Amino acid sequence: MNHDAMNPITEEDIANYLANSPDFFERNAELLAAVQLTSPHGNRAVSLQERQAEMLREKIKMLEHRIMDMVRHGNENMIISDRIHRWARAMLLVQSSRALPATLVAELQNQFMVPQVALKIWDVDERYAQDPFAQGVSEDAKTFASSLTQPYCGVHSGFEAVNWLDDPATAMSVALIALRPGAVNSPGPAFGMLVLSSPDPQRFQAGLATDFLERIAELASAALSRLRPR
Known part of the structure; x- marks a missing residue:
């Protein structure tokens, strides 16, 4: 990246560089341990690994809720289908x-x-x-x-x-x-x-x-x- 005082480096430049340089953190592993982020569950600082773990837990919790909704709707549909079956059977008889x-x-x-x-x-x-x-x-x-x-x-x-x-x-x-x-x-x-x-x-x-x-x-x-x- 070639930049001067008239064209300073932007966050987008940094993001593009990191996205296109996957081995950057392999060469600079100590940076990962030094990065501190704000936790969404308070104002305390957490490491990058902790923040990633929190995000993963949130995604898992969201997926669990979606699965439970699918199971609940599936059970409700099965009950309704069974009732329609019994109703149709009564008419046939x-x-x-x-x-x-x-x-x-x-x-x-x-x-x-x-x-x-x-x-x-x-x-x-x-x-x-x-x-x-x-x-x-x-x-x-x-x-x-x-x-x-x-x-x-x-x-x-x-x-x-x-x-x-x-x-x-x-x-x-x-x-x-x-x-x-x-x-x-x-x-x-x-x-x-x-x-x-x-x-x-x-x-x-x-x-x-x-x-x-x-x-x-x-x-x-x-x-x-x-x-x-x-």
Whole structure:
């Protein structure tokens, strides 16, 4: 490095020199022992080796926290997957098509501990047209269901579908899940909608990941397809 009084050596010059001279500290090993740094855990001075050890411990602690978060999320996902499995199994065991909607709702409440669940389906086979699950749905509610390309999670904002619940007044947060043939985000019209609600405003809060709700929508749609005209 060639510098004069007009161009003094900068920290960047020193850093570049050390980065490009890996044998510098081998030739000047005594400097490593002489370097003193300020500890992040107080004002005391520590050696370079001690500071490196502290940084390494901090990185290890951060990685441990990340691993624990991954394990926790993995366990939570496994529990949810197991509940979806048991719920789907219960629907497959239903022999009467007419009993399927009630079983679907009851098992959702039991497996996922949802305080209230309601289900309405339309465009059903004429054999089921007078059943309670096929009654009391306005054209506006059908249009709204068809507009949902993913489950809605958030506060109750005057949705007609919330009135399908036994106790709409206690629905502080809701999940509205459109049912349609194929994938939940397919462009086709919906033929039904599931309503999940909780008195806990945070249970179905806006921004909640909807992956598992989408799986529920697809499984429910497939199971309920037997109620539709052939």
